[in-house]
Amino acid sequence: LDELQMLCPNLEHVALVATWFGDDLRAGHCKIRPAVTHRTATGLSQPWSVSGVERDTAMVVSYHGEGAAYGGTPSDMSVVAAIREIKARGLKVTLYPFIMMDIEGANGLPDPYGGTEQTPYPWRGRITCHPAPSQPGSADRSHVVRSQVQSFCGAAGAGDFMVSAGEVAFVGAAQDWGYRRLILHFAHLAQAAGGVDAFLLGSELRGLTTLRDGNDAFPFVEALCDLAAEVRSILGPHTAISYGADWSEYFGHHPADGSGDVYFHLDSLWSHPEVNAVGIDNYMPLSDWRDGDHTNPNPDGFAGPYDPDGLREAVTGGEGYDWYYPSLEARAQRLRTPIADGAYGKPWVFRYKDLAGWWGNAHFNRINGVEAAQPTGWVPGSKPIWFTELGCPSVDKGPNQPNVFPDPKSAENAVPYFSDSGRSDIAQHRLLEAQAQVWDPASPKFDAAKNPASPLYG
Numbered sequence: 001l002d003e004l005q006m007l008c009p010n011l012e013h014v015a016l017v018a019t020w021f022g023d024d025l026r027a028g029h030c031k032i033r034p035a036v037t038h039r040t041a042t043g044l045s046q047p048w049s050v051s052g053v054e055r056d057t058a059m060v061v062s063y064h065g066e067g068a069a070y071g072g073t074p075s076d077m078s079v080v081a082a083i084r085e086i087k088a089r090g091l092k093v094t095l096y097p098f099i100m101m102d103i104e105g106a107n108g109l110p111d112p113y114g115g116t117e118q119t120p121y122p123w124r125g126r127i128t129c130h131p132a133p134s135q136p137g138s139a140d141r142s143h144v145v146r147s148q149v150q151s152f153c154g155a156a157g158a159g160d161f162m163v164s165a166g167e168v169a170f171v172g173a174a175q176d177w178g179y180r181r182l183i184l185h186f187a188h189l190a191q192a193a194g195g196v197d198a199f200l201l202g203s204e205l206r207g208l209t210t211l212r213d214g215n216d217a218f219p220f221v222e223a224l225c226d227l228a229a230e231v232r233s234i235l236g237p238h239t240a241i242s243y244g245a246d247w248s249e250y251f252g253h254h255p256a257d258g259s260g261d262v263y264f265h266l267d268s269l270w271s272h273p274e275v276n277a278v279g280i281d282n283y284m285p286l287s288d289w290r291d292g293d294h295t296n297p298n299p300d301g302f303a304g305p306y307d308p309d310g311l312r313e314a315v316t317g318g319e320g321y322d323w324y325y326p327s328l329e330a331r332a333q334r335l336r337t338p339i340a341d342g343a344y345g346k347p348w349v350f351r352y353k354d355l356a357g358w359w360g361n362a363h364f365n366r367i368n369g370v371e372a373a374q375p376t377g378w379v380p381g382s383k384p385i386w387f388t389e390l391g392c393p394s395v396d397k398g399p400n401q402p403n404v405f406p407d408p409k410s411a412e413n414a415v416p417y418f419s420d421s422g423r424s425d426i427a428q429h430r431l432l433e434a435q436a437q438v439w440d441p442a443s444p445k446f447d448a449a450k451n452p453a454s455p456l457y458g
Contacts, residue, residue, distance in 0.1 A: 001085060013092040013197070015388070016082055018074050020182050021061065021102040024109055025118050026130040027208060028148035031177040032099060034073035035059040048075045051185050052169035062104045064409045069121065070100050076167040076189055083193035094198035096244070096388075097186040099124040099205075119411030125246055127152070128207035133255075141212045149211065149219040154178020161188045168192065183227050187234040196239055200388060201227050203244030204281055210253045210265060216367075218265045225272050232274040242279035243269060244388035247403070250280045251358050252349065260369025262349060264376045267363055271377035281389035283403035284353055286314040286431055288334070290418045299334065305397050306426050311434035314399075316450050321353040331417065344371055355385055356452060381454040390435060391428060396420045398427035 005011055024030040034050035036058045041047065048055040050073050062069045074082075079095075086093045103109065105120040112132040119126075129148050133140040139148060154176045161184060162169045168188045170181060183201055190196040201224055208220040228241055235241075245266060253265040270278050289298060289305040300318060302310035319325070323336040330337070341347045343366075348357025362375040392402030393416075401416035415421040437445040 001089065005089070011091065013094065014086050015094045015096050016079070016086065017096045017098045018079055018186065019070070019098045019100050020073055021059065021070070022099050022124060022127065023102060025101070025103070025122060025126050025128065025207075026110065026112050026148075027127055027152040027211075028130060030127055030152055032179055032182050033059045033177045035061045035070075035102065036072040037061055037068040037070075046075070046077060049167055050074075050076050051181070062102050064104075064121075069102060069104075069409060079186075079189050080193040083190065083196060087194070092197040094200060094388075095186055095190050095196045096200045097182055097202055099182070099202065101126070121407070121410035121412070123204070123412050125204045125206040125249075127205065129211050132207075133211070141214060141216070143214045145211045146213045146219045149208065149223065152179055152208070153220075153223045154180045161185065163188050163192045179223070180227065184230060184234070187231045190239070191234050195235060198240040198242065198276075199231055199235060200279065201231065201241065201243040203279070203388060204246040204249070206246045206249040209245075209249060210255075218263075218268075221265055221269055224269050228269070228272050228274040240276040241274055242277040242386060242388065243275070244279040244281050247280055247282050247284050247352060250278060251352055252363075254350070260366065262366040262369075264363040264365060264378065267376035267378045270383065271379065275383070277384050277386045278359070279386050279388040282387045282435075283389070283392065284315075285319045285401055286311045286399040286434060287397070288319060288417075289397055289400060291420075306399065306424075306430040308430060308434065311399060311430055312437050312445060315434055315438040316353055316355075318353075321351045343369060356450060359385060360452065379456070381452075381456050384454070384457070387435075390432070392416075392431045394423055394425045394428040396422045396424045396427065398424060399431045402431065 020032050021035045022030050022032050034053060036048060036055055037060070039056055039058070039060060041055055050058070061072060083093055083095065101122050101124055103118050103120060103122060107118055107120070109118040110130065111118045112128050112130040112135070114131070114135050129139040129145050131138045139145050168185055170185065187199065190199060205220065209218065211218065211220060213219050224243055231241055250266060253263040255261050269275055287302060287305060287310065288300060289302055293302065300310055300314070321339065323338050325331040326337050339347055339350050341349055348354040348361065351357065360380050362380055363378045364371045364375050366372065392398035393405050395406065395415055397416045397419040400418060404414035404416060406415060406421070407413045437443045438447070439451050440446060441451070
């Protein structure tokens, strides 16, 4: 924290990320547990304990190469101490429960996406029903989805939490390592620390929030709504609550099945009375630069891969606003398809970058392409948008594809489109600078039309 404040002298708010680990991409089989990197306690300053589990019986994270694949879960006492210390420095704090998928290679686990086995160290957004929606015989849109989601979340009312001396113990079925236990555990830790300014109900669980049951309801979104109410009952009225939706998830679900369906599937969460903000993990692309553009003009007018003016304009334009690539082949040839809505003249429905349009309009689901007579529960302009995550890796052409990161052990390992994979600090710097210039009212480049004030909350 000393170093953080020296590096960031204007720091006001800290997101404290604490991780538990998932072990299966099949929602109905996935357990989420705290873990340690080793069971030897010699030389440590204090005993490790999380949710009533001690070090000698805890899950141990897998090893990759010569070391642990991940850092372990922080002990309950250290989370409480960190929250208290952050607040003592006059800073605000968001507590951010986080899932990492600890699935090794050669795991033999059935792959919901149809592979021979599950891919190693995947993104948590891949957790889904089995078989996945894209597969023959998928459980999606059936009663099976609801039972699989319930297994993932754990049984409501199956246990209770006991708080003592900065630790939280779960009193209930020892094998109940569901999502509900993760979230409520950290809510009780926040309470033990004297409260937090904000609390996230998790993030980027896109493979779960888009699942539908046999009645076209979204059972995991319902579970998040229930958790919002439970967290509110623990933390009281002064903690802001949200969920960090993936940038491809927050604004709606458009099934790739040719139906023409459009669901604002998270609107019941965003409009929930105990949810205070729309959270977005913002890794939207800001550029489409290739090395050949140095000799052939870039179609977006960029003078270079990190052109400040070009990046700033692309925050609310370009890919994801004006046009999209329907395939990798189209991207390779720069064959762009304009984003339009021929049915109802509401292109913002399909523009993930059109935050002002999505935020400022009523939302109507479409079944088979036909707009519903009544809107969802979202009230235009009713809640602020938070970027719960923002940035890109420090890699060549990072703004081309900010959502991919180099991680050799993981199946998600990738570098941005057309990148040479070399390090580039300026790539990250310029992307953050462009975002700040667009959204910060103090910026000389600020445009209020792109970040309007709410008529409801100011």
